[in-house]
Amino acid sequence: MLTTESSSSYNNLEQMSVQEILSSINQEDQTVPSAVQKSIPQIEALVEQIVPRMKNGGRLFYIGAGTSGRLGVVDASECPPTFGVPFDLVVGIIAGGDVAIRKAVENAEDDWSQAWIDMQAYNPTPNDTLIGIAASGRTPYVIGGLTEAGKAGLLTGCVVCNAGSSVAAAAQFPVEVVVGPEFLTGSTRMKSGTAQKLVLNMISTSVMIRLGKVKGNKMVDMQMTNEKLVNRAIHMIIEELGVSPDEAESLLEEYGSVRGAIEAVKK
Incomplete structure (x- = not known):
């Protein structure tokens, strides 16, 4: 059996x-x-x-x-x-x-x-x-x-x-x-x-x-399909870059992803 x-x-x-x-x-x-x-x-x-x-x-x-x-x-x-x-x-x-x-x-x-x-x-x-x-x-x-x-x-x-x-x-x-x-x-x-x-x-x-889809311990390529995930993305940018919430939100809007925002600032 x-x-x-x-x-x-x-x-x-x-x-x-x-x-x-x-x-x-x-x-x-x-x-x-x-x-x-x-x-x-x-x-x-x-x-x-x-x-x-x-x-x-x-x-x-x-x-x-x-x-x-x-x-x-x-x-x-x-x-x-x-x-x-x-x-x-x-x-x-x-x-x-x-x-x-x-x-x-x-x-x-x-x-x-x-x-x-x-x-x-x-x-x-x-x-x-x-x-x-x-x-x-x-x-x-x-x-x-x-x-x-x-x-x-x-x-x-x-x-x-x-x-x-x-x-x-x-x-x-x-x-x-x-x-x-x-x-x-x-x-x-x-x-x-x-x-x-x-x-x-x-x-x-x-x-x-x-495959490089994670940076540190963050889901930097996640799709932001609802308010919870947008807020999570903003928080990740704040943690990674030490910027204000407003700056993080602006970066996210400009670059479209956590990865894009982080890489743009760190260049």
């Missing part, structure tokens, strides 16, 4: 008080970061391979089904506003198409050939990277996509939550984060999903830092 499918360490959940349920879930969640920590060497190896390819014009793709697919879509969709990159530099693809983000599409994850078909809309090249996300490590949609991507010369990686899986075998640089049984048996949206989210945060953020 897969670790992710093994029986919960807790029983008679329906007899627990709300406080007991919440405390037990929290206790299980606290084991996730340590499981991720054990996988840092695998994550590092993958990131070290992604960066030079993206510097050479490559893109980063995520594929997955269900919760795993949704997590990939979330991480990809947050890269443009956070790092100011084009919307098609990091792409999340979910089995069943975008409708599956909100509503499960029956049997979509069982189609071995569909992921690579879905990738064709983006004209994949050997500079691109494909990361398969699958808690179980046995999703046919993900295995097929990684297999075909490898044949086409793409860099392939994965994020799985079982050791020795078929998805990991299909990836050149697997990341295996074994978090153990879920609080609710088999509900991989819980600890497994949390682990996958943490790993995706680490991958995309470290890649973007290495």
Whole structure:
């Protein structure tokens, strides 16, 4: 039996008080970061391979089904506003198409050939990277996509939550984060999903830092799409340049970005 499918360490959940349920879930969640920590060497190896390819014009793709697919879509969709990159530099693809983000599409994850078909809309090249996300490590949609991507010369990686899986075998640089049984048996949206989210945060953020999208500890290329982000940008300019709020606002209006304002003054 897969670790992710093994029986919960807790029983008679329906007899627990709300406080007991919440405390037990929290206790299980606290084991996730340590499981991720054990996988840092695998994550590092993958990131070290992604960066030079993206510097050479490559893109980063995520594929997955269900919760795993949704997590990939979330991480990809947050890269443009956070790092100011084009919307098609990091792409999340979910089995069943975008409708599956909100509503499960029956049997979509069982189609071995569909992921690579879905990738064709983006004209994949050997500079691109494909990361398969699958808690179980046995999703046919993900295995097929990684297999075909490898044949086409793409860099392939994965994020799985079982050791020795078929998805990991299909990836050149697997990341295996074994978090153990879920609080609710088999509900991989819980600890497994949390682990996958943490790993995706680490991958995309470290890649973007290495691509020069961060200065110091600031998101200097972020897109200012609302008042909160405009205020954040002004505060960053104040911290970096030691100017007044009014001066910072003027610089931001003139140069259009935190990076532009800082670089213009520091020239």
